Amino acid sequence: MTFLHKYPKAAKVAKANFIVAFIALAIGGFFGFVQALHRTDVFRGFFNSGEYYTLLTGHGVLLALIFTTFFIAGLFVWGVTRSLEREPENMTFTWSWFWLMTIGLVMATVAILGGLVPDSSIRAAVLYTFYPPLQAHPLFYIGLALVLIGSWMAGADWFWSYRKWRADNPGDRIPILTFMALFTMLMWYVCTIGLALEVVGLLIPWSLGWVTEIEPLLPRTLFWFFGHAVVYFWLLPAYYVWYAILPKLSGGRLFSDSMTRIVFVIFLLLSTPVGYHHQYADAGISVGFKFYAMATTLLLLLPSLITLFTVVASMEHGARQRGGKGYLKWIGKLPWDSPAFVGCALAGIMFAAGGFSGMINASMNINLLIHNTLWVPGHFHLTVGTAVALTFMAITYWLLPQLTGRKLKHKTMALIQPYAWFLGMTLMSNAMHRAGLAGVPRRTAEPQYSGFDFEPIFGTMAEMNWQIAIGGTILTISLILFLWVVVASWLAGEKSDKPVDDHIPKPLSGVEHTPAILDNMKLWFTLALVLVILAYSFPLWEMVADGIFEPGALPRPS
Amino acid sequence: MHIHKFEQFWIKLSFVLIAFFIATVVYGFVAMDLKVIGDHATIDPQNLADTKFGNPGVYEATDNSKAEYEVYVTAFQFAYNPGTAQPIVVPANTRITFYVTSPDVLHGFDVAGTNLNTMAIPGQVAKFTTIFPEVREYGIVCNEYCGPAHHVMEGKINVVPKSEFDKSNLVE
Numbered sequence: 001m002t003f004l005h006k007y008p009k010a011a012k013v014a015k016a017n018f019i020v021a022f023i024a025l026a027i028g029g030f031f032g033f034v035q036a037l038h039r040t041d042v043f044r045g046f047f048n049s050g051e052y053y054t055l056l057t058g059h060g061v062l063l064a065l066i067f068t069t070f071f072i073a074g075l076f077v078w079g080v081t082r083s084l085e086r087e088p089e090n091m092t093f094t095w096s097w098f099w100l101m102t103i104g105l106v107m108a109t110v111a112i113l114g115g116l117v118p119d120s121s122i123r124a125a126v127l128y129t130f131y132p133p134l135q136a137h138p139l140f141y142i143g144l145a146l147v148l149i150g151s152w153m154a155g156a157d158w159f160w161s162y163r164k165w166r167a168d169n170p171g172d173r174i175p176i177l178t179f180m181a182l183f184t185m186l187m188w189y190v191c192t193i194g195l196a197l198e199v200v201g202l203l204i205p206w207s208l209g210w211v212t213e214i215e216p217l218l219p220r221t222l223f224w225f226f227g228h229a230v231v232y233f234w235l236l237p238a239y240y241v242w243y244a245i246l247p248k249l250s251g252g253r254l255f256s257d258s259m260t261r262i263v264f265v266i267f268l269l270l271s272t273p274v275g276y277h278h279q280y281a282d283a284g285i286s287v288g289f290k291f292y293a294m295a296t297t298l299l300l301l302l303p304s305l306i307t308l309f310t311v312v313a314s315m316e317h318g319a320r321q322r323g324g325k326g327y328l329k330w331i332g333k334l335p336w337d338s339p340a341f342v343g344c345a346l347a348g349i350m351f352a353a354g355g356f357s358g359m360i361n362a363s364m365n366i367n368l369l370i371h372n373t374l375w376v377p378g379h380f381h382l383t384v385g386t387a388v389a390l391t392f393m394a395i396t397y398w399l400l401p402q403l404t405g406r407k408l409k410h411k412t413m414a415l416i417q418p419y420a421w422f423l424g425m426t427l428m429s430n431a432m433h434r435a436g437l438a439g440v441p442r443r444t445a446e447p448q449y450s451g452f453d454f455e456p457i458f459g460t461m462a463e464m465n466w467q468i469a470i471g472g473t474i475l476t477i478s479l480i481l482f483l484w485v486v487v488a489s490w491l492a493g494e495k496s497d498k499p500v501d502d503h504i505p506k507p508l509s510g511v512e513h514t515p516a517i518l519d520n521m522k523l524w525f526t527l528a529l530v531l532v533i534l535a536y537s538f539p540l541w542e543m544v545a546d547g548i549f550e551p552g553a554l555p556r557p558s
Numbered sequence: 559m560h561i562h563k564f565e566q567f568w569i570k571l572s573f574v575l576i577a578f579f580i581a582t583v584v585y586g587f588v589a590m591d592l593k594v595i596g597d598h599a600t601i602d603p604q605n606l607a608d609t610k611f612g613n614p615g616v617y618e619a620t621d622n623s624k625a626e627y628e629v630y631v632t633a634f635q636f637a638y639n640p641g642t643a644q645p646i647v648v649p650a651n652t653r654i655t656f657y658v659t660s661p662d663v664l665h666g667f668d669v670a671g672t673n674l675n676t677m678a679i680p681g682q683v684a685k686f687t688t689i690f691p692e693v694r695e696y697g698i699v700c701n702e703y704c705g706p707a708h709h710v711m712e713g714k715i716n717v718v719p720k721s722e723f724d725k726s727n728l729v730e
Contacts, residue, residue, distance in 0.1 A: 039654075050706040053706065131663075131664050131702075134704075135642040215681055216680050216681055216682075217679055236710065255562075256565070259565065279677075281594070281677050281680060281684075282682070283597070283676070283682040283683055283684035284597055284682040286596050287596040294580070294583065301572065301575065309565055310565075313565075362579075364581075364587075365587060365594055365673070366586070366592075369672075369675070377629060437671075439671040443701075443702070447699075447709065449699070449706050450712070451713075452670065453697075454671065542597075551570060551600050552604070552681075553603045553681060556635070556662055558705070
């Protein structure tokens with residue numbers, strides 16, 4: 001008996017979400033490959049430099065917004081169903097959020113890909129941050145709004161299951177897999193207030209022509225109200241895997257239940273009031289609020305450092321169970337031949353590197369050296385592009401058998417895949433960081449200028465360009481391996497009652513040691529809202545006091 | 559609640575690290591004068607002509623206690639004025655305040671390889687002060703996507719010796 005046999009309805013929903021996620025991953029990943037060759041001037045024959053921005057929009061939206069959201073939905077359907085031991089309450093409701101998100105994603109994608117059709121009026125080359133006054137077709141904004149509403153309904157679905165479960169189990173603690181999912185969604189509700197206000201309140205009416213002018217700083221600020229917390233919306237599900245599943249894959253068990261819950265509570269509290277750290281270089285926001293955002297951002301290092309401790313301790317425990325000895329020799333006893341383990345572990349190592357460049361980004365005045373340079377995508381390809389994406393891919397090797405009732409095929413390819421990703425990302429990302437230090441801009445089709453040359457501090461521009469192009473190619477090969485293994489296993493894997501060992505052992509320090517207050521969702525949600533109000537009420541008031549659309553700028557085609 | 563003694567130690571260490579990072583930034587602010595852009599002024603992006611941005615360039619500062627020269631720059635699709643058609647010429651070892659805005663969409667104003675880096679946001683005036691210590695040329699890069707020809711948007715700053723700075727090119 002595995003998940004599919006116990007909860008066939010939930011398994012179907014999770015699989016549907018994964019299918020959409022992987023299609024988005026395939027298309028978005030291909031665009032990334034084209035970009036890596038284009039901007040480094042290794043090969044520019046696929047598309048012209050104007051179309052580059054359409055591809056870049058597709059890359060960002062399909063990977064950062066669509067792949068992540070759908071994968072997370074599938075993962076949480078699995079985790080909530082499994083840990084509460086109940087199917088979703090109402091399948092019509094469950095399928096309606098899935099289809100709403102899917103319709104929204106198709107609308108947004110049509111708007112983006114319209115940019116590749118000559119003279120098309122349907123365009124959305126506005127990148128995934130869609131800063132006005134660059135204007136996309138209304139389909140783009142309406143599609144994104146539908147995805148957002150669908151994700152809210154998905155969260156409501158899990159809270160619904162939780163309430164029903166609570167009625168049947170009044171004295172029990174929230175199971176850890178549900179706890180982490182619900183706290184992630186609480187954070188999502190807090191941060192998406194900003195996105196909803198921006199898209200529904202400002203951009204949709206503006207793109208439909210109901211208002212002509214827009215004040216660029218206000219939607220930009222609302223975007224970043226949402227835009228940093230969204231990275232934790234991607235990251236917390238990776239933590240979900242590292243806390244709940246990785247210890248088991250290493251042969252051990254979770255180190256501490258209480259620290260796990262504390263970490264998720266801190267993320268709920270601090271994820272949103274940090275948005276100005278994306279706006280350190282913006283005029284119109286006072287230095288004091290930027291400082292507040294910096295302090296909360298750096299405090300967010302705490303839960304990530306605790307995670308580092310807990311995850312490494314859990315892995316060490318696993319390795320010692322497998323006969324590991326010594327201070328460091330136990331590392332060799334970890335299952336380096338298991339694709340799911342290897343992917344998660346390598347993702348964790350890259351996340352540590354990404355964390356270091358993130359500290360530079362967070363440090364206000366130091367940030368100005370690298371703001372909007374290639375350093376920044378170098379950073380987030382380590383975090384979302386590896387810590388999150390590689391973890392999702394790796395855990396698919398363990399989840400897919402549970403959802404399909406089929407064993408994984410092509411285990412060697414599946415094992416090569418995470419190592420290849422790690423290698424490709426090491427090449428690409430170190431070069432992107434260094435190029436950023438020299439001032440090479442991000443989001444630019446041809447970052448080669450006529451009037452001056454970049455002067456790198458370490459290495460040469462040519463060497464960096466080659467590392468980016470070769471790294472991007474290796475990443476693409478890794479992605480193809482992943483998709484190949486998934487499709488082959490899904491369609492032709494050997495059917496089995498127990499296609500994978502899906503038992504998750506209890507933590508070393510269990511829930512009986514965890515203070516009950518950590519489960520008080522109302523308390524933490526309220527506190528999170530208070531911190532957001534402290535950070536945002538005054539600056540937003542200043543921006544709207546002179547009129548919501550003033551000082552107004554005219555829309556420009558994308 | 560049970561927290562392992564190693565973990566307690568680790569948490570304390572984490573707090574020290576966080577305090578160190580915040581201290582680094584504050585030290586930069588206070589002792590090295592590494593400021594970030596703040597809230598300066600709003601402006602009507604459709605009527606820049608009535609302001610100094612209508613006649614952009616290098617001005618003699620009105621308040622020379624803070625800076626000797628002021629540079630007004632507009633960033634627009636897909637050039638800087640001044641900066642692209644002719645370079646921004648400023649003297650070395652002199653306090654210079656930049657004012658940057660945009661009449662159309664978001665742009666970046668990044669002096670490549672330095673920490674002079676600001677957004678040009680329609681409706682907002684970015685203000686920052688700096689001193690160029692050496693005589694050399696710098697490239698200006700638009701580092702925020704601003705439309706289909708974003709990648710051709712570039713400019714130049716020429717830092718000349720103080721003695722060779724030609725005041726006849728100042729905007730009156």
